[in-house]
Amino acid sequence: MALGLYISVPFCRTKCSYCNFASNVLPKAVFEQYVARVCQDLAQAPAVAEEMGGQFERALDSIYFGGGTPTLLDRTQLERLLFTISQNFEIQPGAEVTVECAPGTLAPEIIDVFNRSGVNRVSLGVQSLVEREAASVGRLHTSETVFDDIARLRSGGIANINLDLIAGLPHQSCRSWRTSLDRAIATQVPHMSVYMLEVDEDSRLGRELIAGGTRYHAQVVPEEDEVADFYRMACEQLQNAGVEQYEISNFARPGYESRHNLKYWSRQPYLGFGVDAHSMLAAAGPRNDGSKDGFGAAGQPELAGGAGRGGLEAVRFATPDSLDDYLAAAPAKRTFIDQQAALEEAFFLGLRLNGGADLARIAADFGISRVAAFRPTLAELIAAGLMEQQETRIRLTDRGRLLSNEVFERFLSLPCHMSLEANP
Numbered sequence: 130m131a132l133g134l135y136i137s138v139p140f141c142r143t144k145c146s147y148c149n150f151a152s153n154v155l156p157k158a159v160f161e162q163y164v165a166r167v168c169q170d171l172a173q174a175p176a177v178a179e180e181m182g183g184q185f186e187r188a189l190d191s192i193y194f195g196g197g198t199p200t201l202l203d204r205t206q207l208e209r210l211l212f213t214i215s216q217n218f219e220i221q222p223g224a225e226v227t228v229e230c231a232p233g234t235l236a237p238e239i240i241d242v243f244n245r246s247g248v249n250r251v252s253l254g255v256q257s258l259v260e261r262e263a264a265s266v267g268r269l270h271t272s273e274t275v276f277d278d279i280a281r282l283r284s285g286g287i288a289n290i291n292l293d294l295i296a297g298l299p300h301q302s303c304r305s306w307r308t309s310l311d312r313a314i315a316t317q318v319p320h321m322s323v324y325m326l327e328v329d330e331d332s333r334l335g336r337e338l339i340a341g342g343t344r345y346h347a348q349v350v351p352e353e354d355e356v357a358d359f360y361r362m363a364c365e366q367l368q369n370a371g372v373e374q375y376e377i378s379n380f381a382r383p384g385y386e387s388r389h390n391l392k393y394w395s396r397q398p399y400l401g402f403g404v405d406a407h408s409m410l411a412a413a414g415p416r417n418d419g420s421k422d423g424f425g426a427a428g429q430p431e432l433a434g435g436a437g438r439g440g441l442e443a444v445r446f447a448t449p450d451s452l453d454d455y456l457a458a459a460p461a462k463r464t465f466i467d468q469q470a471a472l473e474e475a476f477f478l479g480l481r482l483n484g485g486a487d488l489a490r491i492a493a494d495f496g497i498s499r500v501a502a503f504r505p506t507l508a509e510l511i512a513a514g515l516m517e518q519q520e521t522r523i524r525l526t527d528r529g530r531l532l533s534n535e536v537f538e539r540f541l542s543l544p545c546h547m548s549l550e551a552n553p
Contacts, residue, residue: 130411131190131221133392136167136210137403138199139452142231145256145267146345147295149331151405151450152197159452163403164206166456168213170402178400181463183410183444186398189218191225191389198254200234204242211246225250225388227291232270235278240285250387251282252291252322257298257305258312265299265346266334272312279316289385290318296359297326299334299346306359307366314370319385323363324378325356357531364527375483377530394478396443396471405450412441412465442471469542472499477537480516485524506539 139152140160170177178185192214199207214220227250228243235251243251257263258272275292282290292313296306313321329335337347351359364374372380376394379387392399393409401408446463449455466474472495479486492500507523510516515529515536529536 130186130398131188132186132218133191133193133389133397133399134189134214134218135389135399135401135406136192136194136199136214137196137401137406137448138163138194138202139197139404140201141196141198142201142234142269143267144333146334147266147298147326147332149327149329149335150197151452153452155452157201160202160206162456163452164202164209167403168209171210171213171217174217174400174402177461178410179413181408181410181444181446181461182413182441182465183408183446184398184413185410187217187219188221189214189224190221191392191399192220192227193389194228196229198231198234199228200230200236200239204238207239207242208246211242211248220247225289227252227387227389229254230278231268232274232278235281237281240281240287243287244285249287250289250291251287252293253278255292255313256295257301258294258309259301259305262298262300262305262309265349276316279318289320290316291320291322291387292316292318293322293324294363295324295326296363297351297356299349301351301359303355303358303362306362310363310366314366314372319372319382320387321367321372321380322378323360323367323380325360326350360531361527377481377525377533394481396474396478398443401448403448404452404455405448407445407447409443409445412444440468442466442468468495469499471495473540473542476503476540480523480525480536481533483524485522487522489521503540510536510539 137151139150140163141148141152141154144152144154175185194210202210220226224247226246226248228248229252231254242248253275255263255270255275256266256268258275260271263270279290282288294309294313327335328338330339334345334347334350337344338350342348363380367380368374372382374380375386376390379390381387389399391397396409398410399408400410443466444463445466446461448461449459451459472491475491475494476486479491488500507516507518510529511518514526515532516523517526525533525536
């Protein structure tokens, strides 16, 4: 099966107050060192996959540059990354090649690089098309900047464009959120992602909200119920505009679903490179060399969910989330996925999709008895109105999508350490 490739570029013009990713504002002198290291890792991909215990495949059908802001790199650095990928992998005809961009960072020479290097999809981190809201969290663009970027991308031959929006930003109201949605829909872009503001200790705004403070406009962040209403409004307006929801946070016109992100939710293999980049590969087979949690560290392989629950299905590993550690070649963290953990993933990742999870397919992959063990959980979730079943397919209800984390926890016997890379 063809791989997806993820390249992390952890550099930003400013650090947004809501951001909880491993990215930062750094001098351009670091960029070249970083690109060189990523290119080195790309060239060593087969050896890394073997060391981690995963099956390596040279064929690629999706490439995703995320961040951070990949378009802060100069044209020669972007070209070097894209060329190194082409030299070490087989990019299939029609592969989806996405680059995340902050509005206002698309210089003409960057669009030229896109055209010459096969980039055919761009994701714009808009977050809000209301200037006051965007500025309150550190975004540097105006709505006009976004509209200009879209026009120039289309003139350059790139029509497959995504806009990210966040429900719950400071100063956001029902009226202003509707304005953002209306403006985004009017652009006629074929894909939109709508995220609800995350409140956790990994962002400055999140810490301030938890502390009950007023910095970063925390005192004017909408209440949780309001944010849920904003999400429902987005689902309704986008559906009415022909931009159909296909995953909890993602909406597309027919044929424009993100092929790369679908790999994560359907448990297809992918490799990640750069800071805090995650990978998932099919397991190459039992590991008897005593390695654990990295490149040759002593110990027995760690199984997500514990040993003795079936053979190995896959291996997940992640690079360091510190730039210094990554540049110093600190070891990756690795978790082997046994059959039980893989079954749990099939449930909670499949349920992210509007199409849901097919019980017949899961039973064919993992056995009827394993699926039967989840019948009481399924019955409880259906009775609670969080899930519905149609023939052999189960899916979240509208209410279930709002409470998806609580639903997913019901399918986890033990933590399955993983992360999804497509972020706002």
